[in-house]
Amino acid sequence: MKITCEDARPLVPSYLDGELAEVQASPLRTHLLDCPACRETAKEGKILQRWFEPDPSAVKVPPGFAARVARRAFAGDPGVLVPEPPAVRPRRALLPFLLVATAVAAALLFVLAVAIQRQSLPTGNGLGATDAPPPWLDAPPADANPAPAPTAR
Amino acid sequence: MITMHELAREDVQLVEETLAGNPLSFQLLVERYQERIFALVRHYAKSAVEVEDIAQDTFLKAYRRLETFQRQSSFSTWLYRIAVNTALDFLKRTGRSPVQAVEDPELSASPVRGQAGSGVAITAPDAHLRKEEIARITHEVLGELPEIFRTVLVLREFEDMPYQQMAEVLGISIGTIESRLFRARARFKEAMIRLHPEFATPD
Numbered sequence: 001m002k003i004t005c006e007d008a009r010p011l012v013p014s015y016l017d018g019e020l021a022e023v024q025a026s027p028l029r030t031h032l033l034d035c036p037a038c039r040e041t042a043k044e045g046k047i048l049q050r051w052f053e054p055d056p057s058a059v060k061v062p063p064g065f066a067a068r069v070a071r072r073a074f075a076g077d078p079g080v081l082v083p084e085p086p087a088v089r090p091r092r093a094l095l096p097f098l099l100v101a102t103a104v105a106a107a108l109l110f111v112l113a114v115a116i117q118r119q120s121l122p123t124g125n126g127l128g129a130t131d132a133p134p135p136w137l138d139a140p141p142a143d144a145n146p147a148p149a150p151t152a153r
Numbered sequence: 154m155i156t157m158h159e160l161a162r163e164d165v166q167l168v169e170e171t172l173a174g175n176p177l178s179f180q181l182l183v184e185r186y187q188e189r190i191f192a193l194v195r196h197y198a199k200s201a202v203e204v205e206d207i208a209q210d211t212f213l214k215a216y217r218r219l220e221t222f223q224r225q226s227s228f229s230t231w232l233y234r235i236a237v238n239t240a241l242d243f244l245k246r247t248g249r250s251p252v253q254a255v256e257d258p259e260l261s262a263s264p265v266r267g268q269a270g271s272g273v274a275i276t277a278p279d280a281h282l283r284k285e286e287i288a289r290i291t292h293e294v295l296g297e298l299p300e301i302f303r304t305v306l307v308l309r310e311f312e313d314m315p316y317q318q319m320a321e322v323l324g325i326s327i328g329t330i331e332s333r334l335f336r337a338r339a340r341f342k343e344a345m346i347r348l349h350p351e352f353a354t355p356d
Contacts, residue, residue, distance in 0.1 A: 013331070013334065013335060013338075014316075014331065017309065017316070017334075019315065019316050044274055045338075047274075047275065047276065047277045048275065048338055048341070048342065049310065050277045050278055051275075051277075051278060051287065051290070051291045051294075051341075051345075052291060052306070052310035052311055053278075053284055053287055053288065054192075054284075054288075054311070055284065055285065055288030055292075056284050056285060056288075057285045057288065058191070058192060058195055058288070059191055059195050059201045059204045059205070060191075061187045061188060061191050061208075062205065065183070065187055065205070065208075065209075066180045066181075066183035066184040066187055067180055068209075069180075069183050069209055069212045069213065070176045070177070070179045070180035070183060071176065072209075072213060073176075073179060073212065073213055073216035073217075074176045074179070074216075077213060078213065078217070079209065079210035079213040079214065080206055080209070080210065
């Protein structure tokens, strides 16, 4: 199967990384043999890879490193660079406190509301209302026996 | 010869023994991976002391989180993820974090794969350059790249990591790995030409 440059070029990086399935790699190889432009693309990719050689002067693991790390780990050492942030804890504690405070406040309000309601209700078995006229209706009117008017001399 | 599968099984065994309270098993785990972790984190550090500090913190973090290790991925993948995050945390804490990548390859509308003509090309390292010198130049150029590009180049080019494992370490898709690698390589070439124009070649 033949492929075009347009099909081939996107495949070149994966091909160089060894990530291309054979079903795609095979036609690409054929295309690279025939196409100088795509071959140049592949060559550039290979040149770039040559800059990533292992460094012989890289930092070596110091003797006893593993034993030291294991000892520190089991001693509960959190490390020197990125300790667990302690500032997070107070914030975490704030939410439960607010929830409890809100619940307590709500309960107090409820108790208060019930108490007020009970106080305003009438006491006794009945409702407290009778058919008898109110007491002020039994009393004689204020002007029933008016005082005699003074006589004229 | 020990196969990858056997290695992974031995790792899990050592993890379980460590969780059971055996310090020697954890020491063996560290010994297995210390070379690779040192090699990885040195690309984020400027001195041997920093390399050792980041590597040590990586293992201490791994120990503290060992109970959260799911056997779905390999121990090495899990450890690499911790190492990369520890190194990036270190860069942030030291204020050495280079410019963040503004372009997110996943959000980028333009196709990125296969755009061979990025406008720049570099030559191969001179034959007379010693390996140490090549490594120093590469380290310098990598230091100019945003973290996300530096990390994919390090994992791919130095650690020879397959795309699938890179995707697991970084928690992104293989498609994103491909596009990010493409951009990282283009940025590497640009930075190389800016810092070392003697290695530029007409594209």
